[in-house]
Amino acid sequence: MxxxxxxxxxxxxxxxxxxxxxxxxxxxxxxxxxxxxxxxxxxxxxxxxxxxxxxxxxxxxxxxxxxxxxxxxxxxxxxxxxxxxxxxxxxxxxxxxxxxxxxxxxxxxxxxxxxxxxxxxxxxxxxxxxxxxxxxxxxxxxxxxxxxxxTEHPNAIEEIKKLNSVSANIMLGSYALGKSQRLIAMINQHCIEKRILLHHSIVPFGKIYEEMGISLGKYEVYDRKVMKNNQTNMIYIVPPMVFNSYFKAINVVRVFATGWKHLQNNNEIQLYISDxxxxxxxxxxxxxxxxxxxxxxxxxxxxxxxxxxxxxxxxxxx
Incomplete structure (x- = not known):
């Protein structure tokens, strides 16, 4: 013993x-x-x-x-x-x-x-x-x-469903590796009206996931014209540095997916999804x-x- x-x-x-x-x-x-x-x-x-x-x-x-x-x-x-x-x-x-x-x-x-x-x-x-x-x-x-x-993290599925209440386009801040891929899969499953655009720096990680046999669902590489010509139901997923640099972005609802309360400040929707x-x-x-x-x-x-x-x-x- x-x-x-x-x-x-x-x-x-x-x-x-x-x-x-x-x-x-x-x-x-x-x-x-x-x-x-x-x-x-x-x-x-x-x-x-x-x-x-x-x-x-x-x-x-x-x-x-x-x-x-x-x-x-x-x-x-x-x-x-x-x-x-x-x-x-x-x-x-x-x-x-x-x-x-x-x-x-x-x-x-x-x-x-x-x-x-x-x-x-x-x-x-x-x-x-x-x-x-x-x-x-x-x-x-x-x-x-x-x-x-x-600290008690809320149910992630209920959190992601909050995005369904927003018809305007969303800029969604997320860590490029892990969190972004989880969000893509969850949005495709629970927010089926949404169209996902990815910042170019996130795309290669998604490709590795797919190479490893993980299906994420539909997404596209960000195209400014696509975002400009579609005023509703677009979700543009960006890494934190980009999210922070576009703090004055207009015509989008700003959302950041994290478990940290202080990072939810000044965002229009609080999305408490932690890994x-x-x-x-x-x-x-x-x-x-x-x-x-x-x-x-x-x-x-x-x-x-x-x-x-x-x-x-x-x-x-x-």
Whole structure:
């Protein structure tokens, strides 16, 4: 029977470069190029270019190669879900994280102890990525982006249906990778009168999704004439920088899809669609993983620490 003393307190350390496993001499989602990088998913705050060796899923490698071109990595070591591989003495395997296509929970085993790093993850249904698979672990290293008891994400389908109440054209701000593809699929399913136009920077990610066998439905590359000649039921999906630069755009209803309340300010419709776990989803994950300890990263874990006081060890890595 495992006891608390067998868990290695410094198995994962927070450094300025990122989460470091000194026992395996590798980083999880490093912020700077290093020799051995285990990357949970391809969002820019988790996957930088220039690493010597990148261990990740196929979809993650494809997104990184599109974004960073020849500077993506010296070598990609592509791993399938559930495949066990060894890196400098640590046994590692990936499980679907449900965040975006190719996103992975990273299970690390060392001296009989299982450490599970979540990266970013969500529990909600999403037809554009693999559904999360829970796996038991002794230590859960979880993101805490929305680890606040007051945060509860509304139903994403009910949120997307808000767009049906708008007949005018919509400029919809969305992250280019993951969120945009999820929105395209949801709009095609639940807002069937709408016609989707995509900013050119989003299109290649959609093509990779389709190459990986994910059907998004109908969309077109943005054409100014099309938008100008059709005054209703057009949705133009743009990345955040474009959305922010067109803050004076006329003849469109401005909407931004995010779980962050402060990013909903000044928008005519609030569209709360998040690809992260909220408070209840984190608690559900803990229930399913059954860890002896919880280590928190990517956000504040102070409220989790208070909630589990005297019940579970909660350690804040950042």
């Amino acid at each position: 495992l006891n608390q003393n067998e868990i290695i307190d410094d198995f994962i350390l927070q450094t300025k470069i990122g989460l470091f496993c000194s026992y395996g001499n590798f980083y999880l989602d490093p912020k700077e190029p290093i020799v051995d990088a285990v990357i949970s998913h391809a969002h820019g705050d988790h996957a930088v270019g220039g690493n010597s060796n990148v261990y990740c899923t196929k979809a993650t490698s494809m997104f990184m190669q599109h974004r960073y071109k020849k500077f993506a990595a010296v070598d990609f070591h592509i791993k399938t879900y559930h495949e066990v591989f060894e890196l400098n003495g640590i046994e590692i395997s990936f499980y679907p994280a449900g965040h975006i296509l190719g996103s992975a929970l990273v299970l690390m085993q060392y001296k009989g102890i299982k450490y599970l790093y979540t990266g970013d993850y969500k529990l909600e249904e999403d037809s554009t990525c693999e559904a999360i698979e829970f796996v038991n672990a002794d230590v859960l290293i979880t993101e805490t982006t929305f680890a606040n008891p007051e 992260h776990v909220d408070w209840k989803a984190i608690l559900k994950t803990i229930e399913m993983v059954k860890p002896m300890q919880i280590w928190t990263t990517h956000g504040s874990g102070t409220q989790l620490k208070s909630y589990f006081e005297s019940k579970l060890v909660v350690k804040l890595l950042n």
